Each structure stands twice: as structure tokens, then as C-alpha cells.
Amino acid sequence: MRKMKALSIALTLFCILLNAQAPKKLSSAEIHHELQKLNFLGTVLYVAAHPDDENTRLISYLSNEVKARTVYLSLTRGDGGQNLIGPELRELLGVLRTQELLAARRVDGGEQRFSRANDFGFSKHPDETLQIWEKKNVLSDVIWNIRQLRPDVIINRFDHRSPGTTHGHHTASAMLSHEAFDLAGNPNAYPEQLGAVQPWQPKRLFFNTSWWFYGSREKFAQADKSNLLQMDTGKYYPKLGISNNEIASLASSQHLCQGFGRVSTRGSQTEYIELLKGDLPNDKSNIFEGIDTTWSRVEGGGAIGEILTGVEKNFDFNDPAVHLPQLMEAYALIQQLENEHWKNLKAEHLKDIILACSGIFLEANASSASTTPNGNVKVDFEVLNRSSNQITLKSITINDVSASLKPDLELKDNEKHNLELTFSIPSDKTFTSPYWLNEKGSLGMYEVSNKSLIGKPSTPNAFQVGFELEFNNSTRIRFTKPLIYRHSKPDKGELHEPFVVLPKVTSSFADDVVIFADSQPKQIALAIRAGTDSISGTASLNHPDSWEVKPKSINFNIAQKGAVQTVYFEVRPPTKESEGFISPKISMSGRTYDKKLVEIIYDHVPKQSILLDSEAKVVRLNIQKSGENIGYIVGAGDKVPESLRQIGYNVYPIDIATIEEGTLDKYDGIVVGIRAYNVLDDLRFKQPILLDYVKNGGNLIVQYNTAGRWRQQFKNIAPYPLTISRDRVTDENAKVDIIAKNHPIVNSPNPITEKDFEGWVQERGLYFPNEWDAQFTPILSMGDSGEPAKKGSLLVAPYGKGNYIYTGLSFFRELPAGVSGAYKLFANMLSLGKDNVEKENEIKG
Numbered sequence: 001m002r003k004m005k006a007l008s009i010a011l012t013l014f015c016i017l018l019n020a021q022a023p024k025k026l027s028s029a030e031i032h033h034e035l036q037k038l039n040f041l042g043t044v045l046y047v048a049a050h051p052d053d054e055n056t057r058l059i060s061y062l063s064n065e066v067k068a069r070t071v072y073l074s075l076t077r078g079d080g081g082q083n084l085i086g087p088e089l090r091e092l093l094g095v096l097r098t099q100e101l102l103a104a105r106r107v108d109g110g111e112q113r114f115s116r117a118n119d120f121g122f123s124k125h126p127d128e129t130l131q132i133w134e135k136k137n138v139l140s141d142v143i144w145n146i147r148q149l150r151p152d153v154i155i156n157r158f159d160h161r162s163p164g165t166t167h168g169h170h171t172a173s174a175m176l177s178h179e180a181f182d183l184a185g186n187p188n189a190y191p192e193q194l195g196a197v198q199p200w201q202p203k204r205l206f207f208n209t210s211w212w213f214y215g216s217r218e219k220f221a222q223a224d225k226s227n228l229l230q231m232d233t234g235k236y237y238p239k240l241g242i243s244n245n246e247i248a249s250l251a252s253s254q255h256l257c258q259g260f261g262r263v264s265t266r267g268s269q270t271e272y273i274e275l276l277k278g279d280l281p282n283d284k285s286n287i288f289e290g291i292d293t294t295w296s297r298v299e300g301g302g303a304i305g306e307i308l309t310g311v312e313k314n315f316d317f318n319d320p321a322v323h324l325p326q327l328m329e330a331y332a333l334i335q336q337l338e339n340e341h342w343k344n345l346k347a348e349h350l351k352d353i354i355l356a357c358s359g360i361f362l363e364a365n366a367s368s369a370s371t372t373p374n375g376n377v378k379v380d381f382e383v384l385n386r387s388s389n390q391i392t393l394k395s396i397t398i399n400d401v402s403a404s405l406k407p408d409l410e411l412k413d414n415e416k417h418n419l420e421l422t423f424s425i426p427s428d429k430t431f432t433s434p435y436w437l438n439e440k441g442s443l444g445m446y447e448v449s450n451k452s453l454i455g456k457p458s459t460p461n462a463f464q465v466g467f468e469l470e471f472n473n474s475t476r477i478r479f480t481k482p483l484i485y486r487h488s489k490p491d492k493g494e495l496h497e498p499f500v501v502l503p504k505v506t507s508s509f510a511d512d513v514v515i516f517a518d519s520q521p522k523q524i525a526l527a528i529r530a531g532t533d534s535i536s537g538t539a540s541l542n543h544p545d546s547w548e549v550k551p552k553s554i555n556f557n558i559a560q561k562g563a564v565q566t567v568y569f570e571v572r573p574p575t576k577e578s579e580g581f582i583s584p585k586i587s588m589s590g591r592t593y594d595k596k597l598v599e600i601i602y603d604h605v606p607k608q609s610i611l612l613d614s615e616a617k618v619v620r621l622n623i624q625k626s627g628e629n630i631g632y633i634v635g636a637g638d639k640v641p642e643s644l645r646q647i648g649y650n651v652y653p654i655d656i657a658t659i660e661e662g663t664l665d666k667y668d669g670i671v672v673g674i675r676a677y678n679v680l681d682d683l684r685f686k687q688p689i690l691l692d693y694v695k696n697g698g699n700l701i702v703q704y705n706t707a708g709r710w711r712q713q714f715k716n717i718a719p720y721p722l723t724i725s726r727d728r729v730t731d732e733n734a735k736v737d738i739i740a741k742n743h744p745i746v747n748s749p750n751p752i753t754e755k756d757f758e759g760w761v762q763e764r765g766l767y768f769p770n771e772w773d774a775q776f777t778p779i780l781s782m783g784d785s786g787e788p789a790k791k792g793s794l795l796v797a798p799y800g801k802g803n804y805i806y807t808g809l810s811f812f813r814e815l816p817a818g819v820s821g822a823y824k825l826f827a828n829m830l831s832l833g834k835d836n837v838e839k840e841n842e843i844k845g
């Protein structure tokens with residue numbers, strides 16, 4: 001259901017989203033809006049921890065009503081979350097969410113920045129967060145962003161004074177911002193940054209509060225608000241034909257992988273911010289009070305302001321091109337400014353306005369989406385002036401490339417010109433891939449050696465094309481456009497993709513983890529993909545010493561770019577338990593290639609190409625199990641079925657609509673996927689049949705559900721009373737005690753010891769029950785440091801002839817990560833009570 005909902009929202013947003021990928025083409029109302037922003041010299045930095053934390057109502061209000069440069073600094077890229085729309089998880093989810101944030105900013109007019117902090121998963125306390133993030137480094141990034149952006153005002157999404165009440169990342173983001181506010185202007189703090197940036201002291205720090213932080217609307221209504229500023233973020237913009245809160249809804253609806261598609265709202269809506277540092281404005285709606293936000297704040301800016309406010313006031317909505325002479329005059333004056341910060345910012349902004357006013361179209365379109373180093377690419381340049389202004393195209397240049405054009409071409413009104421150039425990619429050109437994934441980072445921080453990239457939302461385009469235009473035979477301006485690949489698909493229409501530089505060959509395994517439940521070898525497929533035409537070479541595998549791979553190497557030969565050849569290796573595990581990694585080594589004319597290419601393709605974000613180390617974890621397990629055929633009720637989506645298949649189970653998805661009395665008897669066990677009772681409205685109607693299945697001798701394993709509203713309507717998730725709480729154990733290394741030592745679930749067929757809880761990833765588990773009927777036996781006890789141990793992670797109750805098992809352990813993370821102990825415990829859950837059955841059969845036979 002939720003998937004369907006997301007899809008329908010995606011469809012209603014279709015046209016807006018596709019437009020978001022194409023370069024923006026401004027109407028005269030939008031040009032005027034941009035002019036107003038050009039004439040506002042003030043900056044706001046909004047700080048939080050994750051994609052989706054940001055308050056788009058406030059960001060849009062500051063950007064579109066106040067007209068300030070408004071930047072959202074999200075400390076992380078949201079790698080640790082779940083994905084509602086596709087398979088991307090971990091670092092790939094971070095790439096998708098980065099693009100969703102950029103899509104949101106294209107809608108609300110803000111800008112996007114990041115730190116190197118990694119979203120490592122849920123954190124209960126900011127102390128833990130700051131330790132894992134390496135506080136010194138992430139604070140350095142916050143200060144770096146402040147010094148680069150020079151905000152007058154900083155607004156924190158979260159309260160730095162309430163550690164432990166929300167996600168540790170949230171509070172940590174506010175604490176870091178609070179500390180950075182005092183340090184950014186101090187030349188002794190992070191002095192290694194100086195040179196590239198200058199110290200900068202913002203004027204005010206706020207916390208974006210709301211009634212929620214006061215406990216209730218009533219309490220907030222009565223609270224002292226003398227320290228609060230308030231703004232009406234429901235403003236209507238007649239020129240744009242949309243209200244601020246409608247823009248905000250459209251912006252946050254870009255977070256589709258988080259299920260944030262939402263309906264738009266309208267009408268007056270008050271937003272509150274609490275002053276934390278700096279002086280309290282008299283006008284309680286003006287965060288910039290006392291700060292000069294006109295052109296006069298810049299030395300030499302007065303004259304520029306006079307010209308540009310003149311254009312703004314007397315703007316000709318029918319023919320914006322008439323303003324070109326004044327815009328050129330202002331541009332020339334901006335070039336003389338000594339303040340590099342405002343000079344660069346405003347010159348770029350004015351250049352966009354100059355192009356828009358003249359209806360100038362500039363595009364560099366590659367003949368294909370990608371090329372390799374040393375490869376050739378043909379580029380079509382489209383150049384068009386749609387005004388009566390006298391404009392000449394002097395030259396076209398490309399960064400890192402010596403090839404150029406010097407056409408000296410007069411651009412007559414609405415006469416289109418297409419020019420062509422073929423150039424070859426330099427042999428040392430770096431591949432196009434998210435810059436923060438190029439090096440091996442730590443659990444909490446990405447490694448980025450190229451300091452100039454820190455803070456940037458994404459990797460700069462592979463090639464920037466400079467179009468030098470001359471206006472009225474005098475002023476020359478160089479306009480930069482990214483090299484893109486524009487094409488069409490019959491079912492999508494026109495598409496814009498970034499042009500990328502990729503390796504000649506990439507290769508990938510079908511699975512990230514391969515489990516060997518016995519000593520039999522497995523055929524491992526390696527898909528080799530050609531990045532250019534006619535490639536040939538050999539493929540072999542690196543593998544741990546005790547493992548065997550045959551053959552040693554395999555020849556491949558691929559005629560066409562983009563085609564894939566799959567080769568197969570026989571991988572034989574050792575007889576003893578063992579784990580390690582296999583990785584491909586592709587050799588071609590003396591060079592080796594070891595990357596895999598992952599593409600992320602959705603309608604609401606530009607296509608992303610990501611190069612990662614190609615590898616698969618191989619695990620040899622001595623694992624015993626009873627039963628063969630497992631029914632799986634898919635919930636919010638997890639990879640547990642694939643993992644169970646790897647250890648030899650036949651797993652059949654169960655369509656809940658077809659569940660009838662008697663249809664489940666064929667299964668040796670039934671597993672309910674994560675959050676199934678949260679997302680499948682109809683599952684509760686089938687619950688009596690599921691419980692009958694247990695009564696008749698089946699095993700039902702229910703994985704975690706969140707403690708949501710469904711509990712009120714539906715009390716019989718288990719055959720006996722069971723209360724799901726928000727208890728979770730987030731430390732994946734938290735000590736685990738086996739408290740029901742004699743229970744078969746920890747003894748048979750695989751003996752489980754504390755060693756089986758080593759090597760777990762991200763967390764132990766979540767949403768553990770905290771109250772249960774005496775029929776349940778708690779099996780394990782565990783807790784995060786400083787908290788009482790919790791016993792609800794794995795509960796087993798006999799019911800009739802079968803067993804009911806409820807578990808909040810994070811099997812959905814541990815099994816796909818190849819964690820041995822998790823496999824053994826899961827096999828025991830499925831085998832519970834089955835030994836007897838098999839013995840009975842033996843006796844009968």
C-alpha cells in the first residue's frame with residue numbers, strides 16, 4: 001500500500017520532477033524574483049543532521065519571501081536509513097538522498113551543503129555520536145562551511161540543550177553549530193583553514209522551535225515568547241502563482257525514498273525561532289534587523305545597488321531584454337569589487353539573469369552519456385540569442401582540454417547555431433563518481449583528501465564548457481555550462497544526464513554476500529561490462545588462501561560499449577568455518593581494473609554513476625537445519641528471503657490475499673517480514689489463520705514492527721498478550737547474555753554461544769516488546785552501556801503443537817551482511833520443534 005501511494009505521488013509530480021533535471025528556464029516573473037534576490041545581500045545557514053530534517057517552510061520563506069541566500073547544512077547524507085522506492089542502501093542510499101536534497105533545494109530556492117559525517121545508524125546520545133563522528137573533524141567541517149558561506153544568521157533545527165530526547169545525530173548537529181558559532185570568527189580555531197577561507201563571525205544564532213518541544217500546544221500557548229521571533233510562512237507569492245507552504249510541500253516531497261511524498265497545504269502558518277546568541281531584534285519577525293542587506297554593505301556596492309534596484313523597480317515584464325545595458329553596467333562594476341566573496345556570488349547570479357533577460361540558450365550536449373580516459377567525445381553546442389541585443393559568440397573552451405572553437409559569430413535574434421567539436425578525454429582524467437566514496441573512510445567519517453571538495457553537495461561535473469559572449473562590441477563575459485547528455489525516451493520524453501568519465505571495464509558479482517552452508521563449491525557469476533567498444537582481456541579472482549577458485553583466469557571479449565559478458569568461477573570453501581572476501585581482477589593491455597559501476601536512475605533526480613570496489617563477502621558456515629520450505633510474508637521490504645535461500649531453504653513469498661484455512665500447511669515455517677503489520681492493512685484479518693497454523697504444529701516467526709497506532713485496532717499480533725515498545729539496543733557490540741540456556745532455540749541444531757554475537761553490524765535490534773505473557777520465554781538479555789539490560793529481543797511461546805516467535809533482533813541487517821551467528825540463530829528458530837518431527841518420521845519409516 002505504501003509503495004502504491006509513493007508511486008501515485010511520484011506520478012502527480014512527474015512534470016515538475018522532470019523539469020527539475022533540465023536547466024531552469026526563467027519566465028519574466030521569475031527573472032524579477034531573481035533580481036530581488038540579487039539585490040538582497042544576506043545569508044542564512046540552517047543546520048541539522050539528515051536529509052528530511054530540514055524545515056522546508058522556513059527555508060522557502062527565507063529564500064523566497066526574505067530573498068536571502070539560504071543554505072541547508074545537513075551533517076550527513078542519510079546513509080543509515082531505509083529506502084521505500086528501490087534497492088539502494090548504505091552509501092548508495094546516501095547518494096540518492098543527496099540528490100533528493102538537491103532536488104528539494106531546486107524547488108524551494110535554497111542551496112545544499114554537507115559535512116563528511118556519516119549516518120552510521122540510530123544513536124541514542126550525542127556523546128556517542130560525537131565520538132563516532134570524530135568531533136574535532138566534523139566541527140572543523142561546520143566551521144569550514146560557515147567560513148565559506150559567511151552567514152549572518154544560523155538557525156538550528158534541533159535543541160542543543162536536550163541530549164537524549166531525540167536521535168543523537170540531531171542534538172549533536174545543534175551542539176556543533178552552537179560551538180562553531182563562537183569559533184568560526186576566531187583565527188586560532190582551525191588555523192589550517194585560513195588562506196582558503198577567512199574567519200567569520202555570524203551575528204545571530206537561533207533554534208527553530210515549535211510547540212512540540214514544549215510538550216503540548218497548550219503549554220506552548222502559555223509559554224514566555226519574549227525570546228522568540230515569529231514569521232508567517234504561509235505567504236502567497238502572486239507573481240509565482242504559488243504560496244510558500246505549497247513550495248515547501250513540493251520540496252519535501254522530493255524525499256521519496258523516505259516516503260515523504262505529501263499533499264500541499266496553504267494559508268497562514270506561524271513558524272517560531274528562539275534566539276540563542278546575538279542581540280534580540282525589536283522587530284520580532286526580522287532575523288536580519290540591524291544587518292545591512294543592501295548593496296551598500298559591500299565597499300563600492302552603492303552604485304551597483306542604484307542600477308540594479310532601478311531595474312527591479314522599473315522592470316519590463318514584457319521585454320526583459322531592454323534592461324541589458326544596465327545589467328552590463330552593473331556587471332562591470334561588480335568586477336571591480338574588492339570583496340571577493342560578494343563579487344563571485346553576485347557576478348554568477350547576475351550572469352544567469354543576463355542570459356535569462358536576453359533569452360540566450362547555451363548548451364553543450366555530448367553524443368553519448370559517458371566516455372573513458374583517452375576516448376573521444378563529440379559535442380554539439382547549441383547557441384541562440386532571442387533578443388535584439390547585439391551579441392557575438394567569441395569562443396568555446398572546455399576545462400582540462402586544449403581543444404576549443406573561436407567562431408566570432410554574430411548571434412542574430414532567434415537564429416539558432418549548432419557547432420561541433422570532437423575532443424579526447426585526457427588520460428589522467430579522474431572518473432566521475434561521488435567524491436566522498438572514493439577513499440576508505442571510518443565508521444563515522446568519510447575520507448576526503450581533496451580539501452576543496454569538503455562541503456560540496458556532489459562531485460563537480462566532469463567537464464565545464466565556457467561560452468565567451470561579447471555584448472555590444474564591448475563587454476565580454478564567459479558563461480559556464482556543464483557538459484551534458486540530452487536525449488529522449490519514448491516513454492519518458494526528453495532527459496538530461498550528466499556526462500561522465502568511466503573506466504574501460506567494470507565488473508560486479510550478483511550478490512554482495514555468498515554463504516556456503518556446506519563444503520560444496522558454488523558457481524559465482526561475474527558480470528563484466530564494457531565502458532568502450534571492442535575490449536578484451538582476462539578476468540581472475542582474488543580470494544582468501546584457504547579457498548579454491550577455478551579456473552585461474554577466463555578470457556573475455558566484448559564488442560560493444562555497454563554490453564555485458566558474464567563469466568563463471570567455481571568457488572570451493574574450506575571444510576572448516578571461514579570468511580573473507582573475493583574480488584575481481586580484470587586485466588587489459590597491462591592495466592588492471594577492480595571497480596563496479598552502480599547506476600541510480602529515478603525520475604525525480606539526475607542519473608548517478610557510482611564506482612565502488614567490486615567485492616563479495618564469502619562465508620563458510622557449519623550450519624545445521626531442519627525443514628525445507630519456508631513461506632515469507634513480505635512487509636516493508638528486506639533481503640531475508642534471499643539470505644535464507646543461500647543456506648538452502650526454499651522460500652516462497654506468500655500473497656496475503658490468498659491465505660485461507662489449510663493453504664499454509666505445506667510450509668515448515670512462516671516468516672513475517674519487517675514491519676509487515678505496520679504496512680499491510682489486511683494482514684490482521686488473516687491473523688486467526690496464521691495462529692491456527694501454529695496451533696497445528698507450525699513455526700511462525702514475526703520480525704520487528706514499530707509500536708504504532710495499529711496496536712489499538714489490533715491486539716492479537718501474538719497468541720498471548722505482548723506489548724511492543726520503543727526499546728532498542730543500538731550498539732552492535734553490546735554484550736549479549738543467553739538467559740534461557742537450556743531452551744532448544746539456543747542449542748539445536750546449532751549450539752549458540754556468545755561468540756555468535758560477534759561481528760554484528762549497525763545495531764542489535766529495535767522495537768523490543770517490554771511486557772509479555774508468562775507463556776513467553778525470553779531467550780536473550782542485552783543493553784546499551786549505561787542502560788538496564790532488555791530481555792525482549794527474542795521471545796518464544798509454545799502454542800498448540802507449534803511455536804510462536806517474536807524477535808526485534810536486526811536479522812534484516814545481519815543476514816545480508818553475512819553474519820554467521822545470525823544465520824545459525826535463524827536456522828534454529830526455523831528448526832524449533834522440527835527435530836522431533838524428523839525423528840518421528842524416522843521411526844515411522
Ligand SMILES: [Zn+2]
Pocket residue numbers: 049050052053167170
Ligand atoms: Zn533526522
